[in-house]
Amino acid sequence: MFLQEIIKTKNEELSKLTQKKRSLKSALKKSELTLIAEIKKASPSKGLISKNFDPEKQLQAYSQGGADAISILTDEKYFNGSTEILRQLRGKTSLPILRKEFIIHPLQIYESLFLGADIVLLIAAILTKQQIISFLDISNQLGLEALVEVHDHDDLEKIIDTKTEILGINNRNLDNFTVDITNTEKIINELEKMNIRNNFYIVSESGVKDKNDVDYLESLGVNGVLIGEALMKSNKPQEKIKELFPKKEHVRNG
Numbered sequence: 149m150f151l152q153e154i155i156k157t158k159n160e161e162l163s164k165l166t167q168k169k170r171s172l173k174s175a176l177k178k179s180e181l182t183l184i185a186e187i188k189k190a191s192p193s194k195g196l197i198s199k200n201f202d203p204e205k206q207l208q209a210y211s212q213g214g215a216d217a218i219s220i221l222t223d224e225k226y227f228n229g230s231t232e233i234l235r236q237l238r239g240k241t242s243l244p245i246l247r248k249e250f251i252i253h254p255l256q257i258y259e260s261l262f263l264g265a266d267i268v269l270l271i272a273a274i275l276t277k278q279q280i281i282s283f284l285d286i287s288n289q290l291g292l293e294a295l296v297e298v299h300d301h302d303d304l305e306k307i308i309d310t311k312t313e314i315l316g317i318n319n320r321n322l323d324n325f326t327v328d329i330t331n332t333e334k335i336i337n338e339l340e341k342m343n344i345r346n347n348f349y350i351v352s353e354s355g356v357k358d359k360n361d362v363d364y365l366e367s368l369g370v371n372g373v374l375i376g377e378a379l380m381k382s383n384k385p386q387e388k389i390k391e392l393f394p395k396k397e398h399v400r401n402g
């Protein structure tokens with residue numbers, strides 16, 4: 149009898165662990181442009197970005213500025229990030245958290261779950277189609293959403309006919325670090341030619357610096373934008389968000 153009872157208890161505990169978490173997709177479904185605000189201390193293309201790096205203060209400014217989700221770099225070597233930052237900030241916000249990591253093995257997806265992430269990043273450029281399919285399945289089983297990121301046509305070929313729902317278009321070439329925000333228009337045009345644009349919630353990532361960039365991307369019909377450097381370099385990130393997204397609900401300081 150006891151074993152039957154313990155199995156029932158364990159199943160209940162497991163269902164709590166893998167229940168749906170905070171949802172980025174719910175934000176992207178809204179008509180207003182979604183902002184994913186990124187916490188990034190440094191990067192391979194720019195070196196040190198934030199001298200007085202204070203992740204908790206950055207998170208507070210993003211939340212008060214009206215960000216809809218938070219992206220956190222956990223790579224240490226190239227971005228001066230850490231898993232500890234995600235673990236620390238998990239309990240400080242009710243916003244969905246995207247773990248920005250170079251995922252190449254299922255272990256990292258399980259690790260993301262235990263760190264408290266809600267969304268994982270799957271970069272098509274470093275994965276095979278089969279890995280994307282498999283990692284999407286694992287993420288779904290764990291109650292995690294996935295942002296599947298493409299940069300070019302080859303990446304796009306990999307994600308067609310997968311269960312990708314949230315499609316990130318990275319304007320940065322991750323090999324040579326060049327950035328061109330018109331890359332988003334190029335990829336959207338390809339999606340439209342294939343008649344599959346409406347299969348995805350689209351997030352434009354990288355190189356978004358000012359309101360002109362936001363207005364341009366919004367005119368393309370993207371559902372969200374992911375911004376890191378422009379917010380990390382600002383002395384007043386909450387004000388910067390207000391400048392870029394005047395329509396968002398901004399919580400006043402104090």
Ligand SMILES: O=C(O)c1ccccc1NCC(=O)[C@H](O)[C@H](O)COP(=O)(O)O
Pocket residue numbers: 186188191192193194318320322325353354355356374375376377378
């Ligand atoms: O940011 C980099 O230099 C970089 C280099 C190589 C791989 C990834 C890289 N960045 C990750 C990102 O995609 C960006 O942090 C994110 O899209 C935000 O971009 P930005 O607003 O331009 O900081």
